[in-house]
Amino acid sequence: MDDSVLSRRRTENTPPSPDSAQPSAIQPRRTELSYLKHWFFVLLSISTAILLLYRYGYSTDEAINPLDYKSRAQKLMETTPLIDGHNDLPYLLRLELKNKIYDATKFTFREGKNSLILWFFCCLTMKNYRISKSYRLGASEIRPHWRPILCPDISSLDDPNHNVRDTLEQIDVAKRFIAEYRPELRYCEHSSCVISAFKAGSIASMLGAEGLHQAGSAIGVIRQFFDLGVRYITLTHNCDNPFATAASTVTATEKDGGLTEFGKAAVLEMNRLGMMVDLSHVSHKTMRDVLDVTQSPVIFSHSACYALAKNYRNAPDDVLARLTDNGGVIMVFFVKRFLDAERPDAADMATAVDHIFHVAKVAGWDHVGIGADFDGTVTLADGIDDVSAYPLLIESILRRGATDEQVRKLLGENILRVWAQNEAIAARLQYVDQTKPVEEVWDGRKWTRWDNPLPVMIPGNLDRIRAQNYM
Numbered sequence: 001m002d003d004s005v006l007s008r009r010r011t012e013n014t015p016p017s018p019d020s021a022q023p024s025a026i027q028p029r030r031t032e033l034s035y036l037k038h039w040f041f042v043l044l045s046i047s048t049a050i051l052l053l054y055r056y057g058y059s060t061d062e063a064i065n066p067l068d069y070k071s072r073a074q075k076l077m078e079t080t081p082l083i084d085g086h087n088d089l090p091y092l093l094r095l096e097l098k099n100k101i102y103d104a105t106k107f108t109f110r111e112g113k114n115s116l117i118l119w120f121f122c123c124l125t126m127k128n129y130r131i132s133k134s135y136r137l138g139a140s141e142i143r144p145h146w147r148p149i150l151c152p153d154i155s156s157l158d159d160p161n162h163n164v165r166d167t168l169e170q171i172d173v174a175k176r177f178i179a180e181y182r183p184e185l186r187y188c189e190h191s192s193c194v195i196s197a198f199k200a201g202s203i204a205s206m207l208g209a210e211g212l213h214q215a216g217s218a219i220g221v222i223r224q225f226f227d228l229g230v231r232y233i234t235l236t237h238n239c240d241n242p243f244a245t246a247a248s249t250v251t252a253t254e255k256d257g258g259l260t261e262f263g264k265a266a267v268l269e270m271n272r273l274g275m276m277v278d279l280s281h282v283s284h285k286t287m288r289d290v291l292d293v294t295q296s297p298v299i300f301s302h303s304a305c306y307a308l309a310k311n312y313r314n315a316p317d318d319v320l321a322r323l324t325d326n327g328g329v330i331m332v333f334f335v336k337r338f339l340d341a342e343r344p345d346a347a348d349m350a351t352a353v354d355h356i357f358h359v360a361k362v363a364g365w366d367h368v369g370i371g372a373d374f375d376g377t378v379t380l381a382d383g384i385d386d387v388s389a390y391p392l393l394i395e396s397i398l399r400r401g402a403t404d405e406q407v408r409k410l411l412g413e414n415i416l417r418v419w420a421q422n423e424a425i426a427a428r429l430q431y432v433d434q435t436k437p438v439e440e441v442w443d444g445r446k447w448t449r450w451d452n453p454l455p456v457m458i459p460g461n462l463d464r465i466r467a468q469n470y471m
């Protein structure tokens with residue numbers, strides 16, 4: 001889709017003025033618009049109030065010695081939800097259990113005997129850990145697709161059957177998992193739910209998807225993922241797709257096609273839905289292209305800084321700097337080779353803290369978070385093997401000079417703000433601007449139909465899908 005189409009859609013979706021010559025039948029009535037605007041701002045006010053209540057509702061009566069970093073870290077983590085942007089636990093449920101989670105002799109999650117994750121909990125997009133409990137939790141992403149050695153040709157992605165099926169399966173197992181481990185876990189689809197879950201002592205568990213290949217090259221599937229509860233999608237995984245170029249492609253070929261026109265349409269639809277656009281795994285040009293077109297703040301669910309580790313998987317400084325205007329957040333992960341590209345074995349907790357402070361320096365403390373990538377890699381930085389390291393990590397960040405307010409932002413306030421902004425912008429696009437869903441179709445899409453007689457709806461329609469025989 002070209003820019004003229006985009007601008008045309010915006011024009012077409014702008015409600016007509018009262019003196020417009022448009023037929024009244026297709027005009028939203030003023031009362032309806034006023035009603036929608038009223039409720040939009042009511043909802044916005046409620047969500048803002050919830051955030052403010054959450055932000056300033058802490059008990060701050062206990063004075064802690066500023067040099068007592070351990071106590072400060074503990075207090076911060078007891079009063080602020082730690083939201084981890086990326087955890088692959090549902091992928092392990094698939095690999096280890098074929099998504100059969102009810103056999104307590106084999107899967108002992110609640111007892112903390114799982115060799116990989118102890119008391120972990122998760123769901124799909126973000127994790128929310130509480131150190132005051134005897135369990136740890138988080139959220140994982142839907143990741144039914146395997147890391148390929150060789151990338152498939154994009155044209156082969158026209159067959160969406162397995163990707164979409166497997167993603168639906170992962171949504172299913174993640175939801176069943178969360179339900180099975182209630183009340184420790186609580187499924188959340190809205191940003192305000194995270195706060196109420198945290199205050200109730202539950203771990204908020206949300207869904208995300210790692211790669212738009214999972215959408216079967218169809219924007220309608222993105223819409224259905226949103227309806228099923230997915231709240232972010234990474235535009236690519238480790239291969240290009242019809243929407244965008246992956247960082248791994250640039251590493252292999254030095255060629256960077258960035259975001260495609262079809263990808264731009266998908267980003268705008270994600271904005272309209274309130275689906276956060278995740279730029280982890282994408283190429284640098286894709287990052288810049290998305291920042292040119294998105295109307296909502298973006299996220300990097302698990303990334304690091306290119307200035308400190310020269311891997312195209314990481315975000316360069318010019319992109320980090322643009323987060324200040326965009327409002328987005330980059331959630332730093334702990335995979336060795338992305339923290340230290342030249343000496344990966346040397347990467348440790350201090351290296352991870354270096355990346356967090358680099359984001360803070362270039363973009364500001366309003367734009368940094370944590371997205372460990374636990375359960376998705378075996379090469380984690382020394383000292384950060386699992387969520388039990390988080391108190392030490394936070395202590396280390398405080399020792400480096402961060403204030404309590406900056407750490408609260410890092411822990412969870414930033415990603416909650418970004419999520420709430422995505423929700424508010426989606427509400428405006430849908431209910432105030434009356435923006436219609438995107439209908440763009442990928443150029444490489446093949447349409448098939450069985451060779452059977454069917455009635456004609458539009459006589460002489462040359463776009464009608466032709467009959468053919470197939471098995």
Ligand SMILES: [Zn+2]
Nearest residue numbers: 210281302376
């Ligand atoms: Zn990843």
